Amino acid sequence: MSAVHTPIEALVTVDNIHTYYGKSHILHGVSLYVGAGEVVGLLGRNGVGKSTTLKTVMGLARSSQGQVLLAGRSITGLPAHTLARLGIAYVPEDRRIFRFLTVMENLRTGLDRHGVTAARKRELLDKVFTYFPVLAERRGQPGGTLSGGEQQMLAIARAMMLEPRIILLDEPTEGLMPRMVSQIGQIIGALHRDGVAILLVEQNVPLTLEASERIYIMEKGMVRHHCAASDLKVNDAVIHQYLGV
Amino acid sequence: MTADALINPRSPAAWQGAPAPVLRTELLTVRFGGLAALDDVNFEVGCGEIRAIIGPNGAGKSTFFNCLTGVLRPSSGRILFKGEDITGLSPDRISRKGIARSYQITNILPNATTLENVRIAAQSRRHGWSMLTHHSAYGDIIAKAEAVLESVGLRNKARELAANLSHGEQRNLEIGIALATEPELLCLDEPTAGMSTAETHDTMELVRRIAKNLTILIVEHDMQVVMELAHRITVFHYGEVLAEGTPAEIQQNPKVLEVYLKT
Amino acid sequence: MAAILEIFAAIPYDQILVQTVNGIVTGMILALVASGLTLIFGIMDVVNFAHGELFMLGAYMGVVVLATTGSFWLALLLATLVIALLGAALQIVTLRPLLGRDPLTTILATFGISLVLQNYALWQFGPVARKIQEPLTGGFQLFYLEYPWYRLMIAGLSAVIIGAFWLFLKYGTWGIWIRATTQDRVMAQAMGIPVPRVHTAVFAIGAGMAAASGVLFGPLVGVNHAMGLDWVLKAFIVVVVGGMGNLGGSIAAAIFISLLEAYASIWVSPAQAVIVSFAVLILTLLIRPTGLFVPTPK
Numbered sequence: 001m002s003a004v005h006t007p008i009e010a011l012v013t014v015d016n017i018h019t020y021y022g023k024s025h026i027l028h029g030v031s032l033y034v035g036a037g038e039v040v041g042l043l044g045r046n047g048v049g050k051s052t053t054l055k056t057v058m059g060l061a062r063s064s065q066g067q068v069l070l071a072g073r074s075i076t077g078l079p080a081h082t083l084a085r086l087g088i089a090y091v092p093e094d095r096r097i098f099r100f101l102t103v104m105e106n107l108r109t110g111l112d113r114h115g116v117t118a119a120r121k122r123e124l125l126d127k128v129f130t131y132f133p134v135l136a137e138r139r140g141q142p143g144g145t146l147s148g149g150e151q152q153m154l155a156i157a158r159a160m161m162l163e164p165r166i167i168l169l170d171e172p173t174e175g176l177m178p179r180m181v182s183q184i185g186q187i188i189g190a191l192h193r194d195g196v197a198i199l200l201v202e203q204n205v206p207l208t209l210e211a212s213e214r215i216y217i218m219e220k221g222m223v224r225h226h227c228a229a230s231d232l233k234v235n236d237a238v239i240h241q242y243l244g245v
Numbered sequence: 246m247t248a249d250a251l252i253n254p255r256s257p258a259a260w261q262g263a264p265a266p267v268l269r270t271e272l273l274t275v276r277f278g279g280l281a282a283l284d285d286v287n288f289e290v291g292c293g294e295i296r297a298i299i300g301p302n303g304a305g306k307s308t309f310f311n312c313l314t315g316v317l318r319p320s321s322g323r324i325l326f327k328g329e330d331i332t333g334l335s336p337d338r339i340s341r342k343g344i345a346r347s348y349q350i351t352n353i354l355p356n357a358t359t360l361e362n363v364r365i366a367a368q369s370r371r372h373g374w375s376m377l378t379h380h381s382a383y384g385d386i387i388a389k390a391e392a393v394l395e396s397v398g399l400r401n402k403a404r405e406l407a408a409n410l411s412h413g414e415q416r417n418l419e420i421g422i423a424l425a426t427e428p429e430l431l432c433l434d435e436p437t438a439g440m441s442t443a444e445t446h447d448t449m450e451l452v453r454r455i456a457k458n459l460t461i462l463i464v465e466h467d468m469q470v471v472m473e474l475a476h477r478i479t480v481f482h483y484g485e486v487l488a489e490g491t492p493a494e495i496q497q498n499p500k501v502l503e504v505y506l507k508t
Numbered sequence: 509m510a511a512i513l514e515i516f517a518a519i520p521y522d523q524i525l526v527q528t529v530n531g532i533v534t535g536m537i538l539a540l541v542a543s544g545l546t547l548i549f550g551i552m553d554v555v556n557f558a559h560g561e562l563f564m565l566g567a568y569m570g571v572v573v574l575a576t577t578g579s580f581w582l583a584l585l586l587a588t589l590v591i592a593l594l595g596a597a598l599q600i601v602t603l604r605p606l607l608g609r610d611p612l613t614t615i616l617a618t619f620g621i622s623l624v625l626q627n628y629a630l631w632q633f634g635p636v637a638r639k640i641q642e643p644l645t646g647g648f649q650l651f652y653l654e655y656p657w658y659r660l661m662i663a664g665l666s667a668v669i670i671g672a673f674w675l676f677l678k679y680g681t682w683g684i685w686i687r688a689t690t691q692d693r694v695m696a697q698a699m700g701i702p703v704p705r706v707h708t709a710v711f712a713i714g715a716g717m718a719a720a721s722g723v724l725f726g727p728l729v730g731v732n733h734a735m736g737l738d739w740v741l742k743a744f745i746v747v748v749v750g751g752m753g754n755l756g757g758s759i760a761a762a763i764f765i766s767l768l769e770a771y772a773s774i775w776v777s778p779a780q781a782v783i784v785s786f787a788v789l790i791l792t793l794l795i796r797p798t799g800l801f802v803p804t805p806k
Binding site: 079085 | 685
């Protein structure tokens, strides 16, 4: 039974999911939604289940209860490769680019799909190389030789190759230098302008408040707070309660 | 010393002039290739303290525990336990010296009963290679195991197969196994991971009960547990000790706030 | 001085050169068999104990097609295709449901398949060895031997097949999918790559390569139901020495081991020369268990 008041146009709805790792009960009934083209932030300390929520949406973790909906249609239990084809892209923590494939081959894993014309492929590549010129420079290099920030860009670019309706971004700024952090912020903005929805898991509070329209805060496997990003400021008591020490 | 300290020698105020620390590390460093997972860490904990270790992912908390328990050999630096240098000793020797650890991922023997799990750990304290003695002859060890089960609240599940326990009960069994080795220093690695609020509360009570005779190091992400249980908190960040102090002090420390809220 | 000259004179250069050629020939076939095996392990962590039987069935298919059509090339082609399809079917029916389980389960499954296939072959074709006629007879003079052309042809064909496969892996869409899935199965899925189908395809390719090796090797020995056993053992040694999942390493290891054995057989009997392979295996496991031909693991 859902306590979420979801507007009909929600692109992705997560409804009361419970996910376990073995016997460890990580998600104790998480519910949230992301509207088409919306940027939604998911905050919380380590270990509260933010990554697990993304993995459950992406079909990489199985929920034992509850459901996940894509544009109103249940996608619970579908395998990840089907979800990727349906328009959900996933950029994991620690990036996980294919280290022994070149930058170009990494992009091709998303580009080589049914029904994409050669012209469209060109377009997508041009777009991504405009966003990330350094990837164009390094297109023949193996992914493993890129720096941390470049790998993060490649991970996002690779996801963009799927022409997704929503991108699940897991801590994109972790371990990056401040200059790169602001670049990530700009990229999120550009994706938003393109109409791509984003569910952003982050530890970086200012970046998340800046980029998102709505914020969920999780604690101990549940959503504890939900409001517009504009309602929250960094030195808000709520932020301190759930994220500070 | 306040009246509180006089009545309760374990209270925070009591060790403002604490005797020699039970555990101390000097310039403890662990390098993986070019990366310093621990960088010149100087750490001290006094007898009877409950010290929480917090910090973001990758800050070095697990690496620290791995060094203390002999799983990982540090690249440089020393670890002193009760004044004795234990750097680089094997895990079983460190266990015999009196350091025990519970793990983040539950490490119990699922096909043995709860009592057997604890009994096997308790047996390790008795030397000898007698393979021919039946375990029923170890009356004192069994009594010991039952006492441990009592203290972790699993007495009534003694004959139950460990695999059939709930997650929270298994995590508490994990603590029990560590306790059965009669440690003086107990390292708890995220003891409340994957637990509901109710189970977390029970585990906190458990830790309070057993803390009376032990020194406890606890790595945790659940701030409520940390704030309510810990006498002092050490904050790790990128392999270094960022700050140390009482819960009240840490909550106001601007460097810590910056790390956690990235302002 | 005279002693040194004597030693040099005593070295059997002609035998060494002949054995070098032999070693390379055997090595190439072994490489072909081992490539399939290491690929299958690398991508889905399956130790395929039925690989030798796919080799054997390939040889038998070759016998059958050759008898019906008289064309060696048709035999090679059809055997490869049919056994590839058989491999795909086997993987879908028996291995897909076991995905994610204890590796021991898949070992038992493939071992079971190997027993079934061996006994099927025995039942279908009887215990008497069959012969495949080589397409190219005659040879050239290599020192004291008339060296068959066919042997060189096998080496060449194996090289061609392996080379074609390498190109496919490098440039084809499915090639990229295979490489991505081998590196990170989870992220490959997240990129929309149909990982279950990729697994089936790789198993089929491995089976096809084993079958092709069987047909190519058929003319050199008799085709019988137990011929897979020797080969699968050697192939496993090659896979371990070359680094499990490492295609280039397997090829190098195959040639390396075959050369060593060939040289050893100058002085001892071929049956005893096999000891060399095992010695190399043991050394690898002791000194560099990730594989002799693998760069130092990071």
